[in-house]
Amino acid sequence: MNGIRDVIVIGTGLIGTSIALAVQKRGVAVRLADRDAEALGQAVRLGAGQPLTAHGRLADLVVLAVPPAAVAPVLRDAQRARLGHHYTDVAGVKAPIIAAARDHGCDLSVFVPGHPMAGGEQAGPGAARADLFLGRTWALCPTEDACGRSVGVAREGAELTGAVPCELAPETHDRAAALISHLPHVVSSALAARLDDADSVALRLAGNGVRDVTRVAAGDVSLWLDVLGQNADLVAAELVTLIEDLQRAAREMRAGNNAALASLLRRGNNGRRRLLAESTGSDGGSPGNRPKAATEKTA
Amino acid sequence: MNGIRDVIVIGTGLIGTSIALAVQKRGVAVRLADRDAEALGQAVRLGAGQPLTAHGRLADLVVLAVPPAAVAPVLRDAQRARLGHHYTDVAGVKAPIIAAARDHGCDLSVFVPGHPMAGGEQAGPGAARADLFLGRTWALCPTEDACGRSVGVAREGAELTGAVPCELAPETHDRAAALISHLPHVVSSALAARLDDADSVALRLAGNGVRDVTRVAAGDVSLWLDVLGQNADLVAAELVTLIEDLQRAAREMRAGNNAALASLLRRGNNGRRRLLAESTGSDGGSPGNRPKAATEKTA
Numbered sequence A, B: 001m002n003g004i005r006d007v008i009v010i011g012t013g014l015i016g017t018s019i020a021l022a023v024q025k026r027g028v029a030v031r032l033a034d035r036d037a038e039a040l041g042q043a044v045r046l047g048a049g050q051p052l053t054a055h056g057r058l059a060d061l062v063v064l065a066v067p068p069a070a071v072a073p074v075l076r077d078a079q080r081a082r083l084g085h086h087y088t089d090v091a092g093v094k095a096p097i098i099a100a101a102r103d104h105g106c107d108l109s110v111f112v113p114g115h116p117m118a119g120g121e122q123a124g125p126g127a128a129r130a131d132l133f134l135g136r137t138w139a140l141c142p143t144e145d146a147c148g149r150s151v152g153v154a155r156e157g158a159e160l161t162g163a164v165p166c167e168l169a170p171e172t173h174d175r176a177a178a179l180i181s182h183l184p185h186v187v188s189s190a191l192a193a194r195l196d197d198a199d200s201v202a203l204r205l206a207g208n209g210v211r212d213v214t215r216v217a218a219g220d221v222s223l224w225l226d227v228l229g230q231n232a233d234l235v236a237a238e239l240v241t242l243i244e245d246l247q248r249a250a251r252e253m254r255a256g257n258n259a260a261l262a263s264l265l266r267r268g269n270n271g272r273r274r275l276l277a278e279s280t281g282s283d284g285g286s287p288g289n290r291p292k293a294a295t296e297k298t299a
Helices: A012-027 A037-045 A068-080 A095-103 A148-160 A168-195 A199-205 A206-214 A221-230 A230-256 A260-276 B014-024 B037-045 B070-079 B096-101 B149-161 B171-197 B200-205 B208-213 B223-229 B232-254 B259-278
Strands: A006-010 A030-034 A059-064 A085-088 A114-116 A137-140 A166-169 B006-010 B028-032 B059-062 B084-089 B113-118 B138-140 B162-167
Touching: A006 A012, A006 A068, A012 A030, A012 A148, A030 A037, A059 B070, A059 B171, A068 B006, A085 A137, A085 A148, A085 B084, A085 B149, A095 A148, A114 A148, A114 B037, A114 B113, A137 A148, A137 B200, A166 B014, A166 B200, A168 A206, A168 A221, A168 A230, A168 A260, A168 B162, A168 B200, A168 B208, A168 B232, A168 B259, A199 B138, A199 B171, A199 B259, A206 B171, A206 B208, A206 B259, A221 A230, A221 B059, A221 B259, A230 A260, A230 B070, A230 B171, A230 B232, A260 B171, A260 B200, A260 B208, A260 B223, B006 B070, B006 B096, B014 B028, B014 B037, B028 B037, B028 B208, B059 B070, B059 B149, B070 B223, B096 B200, B096 B208, B138 B149, B149 B162, B171 B208, B171 B232, B223 B232, B232 B259
Parallel strands: A006 A030, A006 A059, A059 A085, A137 A166, B006 B028, B006 B059, B059 B084, B138 B162
Antiparallel strands: A114 A137, B113 B138
16 A cells, blocks of 8 residues: 545535544645535635645545435546545445445445444534544445455545544444444434423433433434435334333333333343443543543432 | 531432532531441441441431432431431432331421432442532422421532532422433433344444443443332333334334434434533533533434
């Protein structure tokens, strides 16, 4: 590998701008594009890179940091304009995007679908941080069509941000994302939705537990509808399994029997332990990550 | 009010020991009791107070920091032993405890049920902190039998820890707690339970979102079974409402229609905004509270 010297980032939201800030710090030249001139201007002012102009040299890597539904058309247009040698994206769902890219006639040999497992409920370039990906897993889901050189460049791009690349099949990614990202988002939103018409006195009693449980519910609605809609079958299947567990607990609680609830709480203890042991979230202690969430009452 | 000069704390777990540490810092003498000699010894070694001995003077306030099911019998025994002038507890459910105290023949004129809205998923005296209650709401639920003097002393006790007392009816507390504490705990546990048998690759992709959503699922199982069991009807009713929202979303997602999901996400945004605006959790910036939880990917 000769090393990435310049990158084009299309989409200067939270993720795109954070990637631009991160790779610039490593000496990579960054050109930026966004159909929203204001977001682009803000990212440029933040020092994330220079605006993309016509007739520049081909970038080593083009990062499509656009919403899931936009990836395929933007990839097609970028490849037609010959913006770069290799391409990757950051969308939270992978198999449907690969299918869409194929439908759009994209060149899949130089496209390596990706998904950095980091972000924030604050959207836009103003929330971007150069250290957003430090120590985080960055999923890469190359198709059978992908050439090894493109996979290597996408991997290097992820590593330049401080992330840890993890190659897996698109379908494996989407199943995992349904469980560990999409399901929690829907459930957190459903809990937060119940607070929309809650009594003020109830909100006044709210502690850090419900704050943590509902934090992701502040996420951008249209972006999440896009992601969840593209992974709808897998997310719905996860929801149905969860609903069955909750129904069993509610039914038994009403009958004065706590056996199902006890099993749920014990499995919850175990699942939480496994999560802390096997994931790479902020409790792992990467220097750029924020401190552990505040604690809340256990009774 | 003459001011509280000495307090007895029965139960040297996280909450009892934190209360003892907090009021001691304000110059109040603290005597401690716990049926677990090891927990008591640890709290004493941490400087939370002296062990309670027979034939001491009556305390101004006796704080029962024991699990919900133990409050009534421990209150009865403490009153029979004439430990103090006034009594309060810290359990997460109130109406059933008041009923149990009545059944146990307790003197309700000097008992003011309470519930500090703070804590942590770590149990035991070792996790105690003098600043645990700083800026947090402390619910007080005096019955019609309670004398004004006892209510004043319980209020002063809460204020000595840095908490903000909030008087409300026991039934109002229990309805609010079902929504903002008990329901999120069950749902967080159900989500964490799904991780118990998850693929390792899925856990590797887990970011801060699922970490925050499942944090409270690490809570002590027997303590939570006690609390949830005592508030079972209200918690089950909240669960049923939530389940209906989730079922509607899952059904429509499977049919390729995201209308119910869109409504849930939008109401989730609104509920989250209300929570941050109206609650007193750690984002409020009280000096003793920990920093805001780390952020996670929104797509």
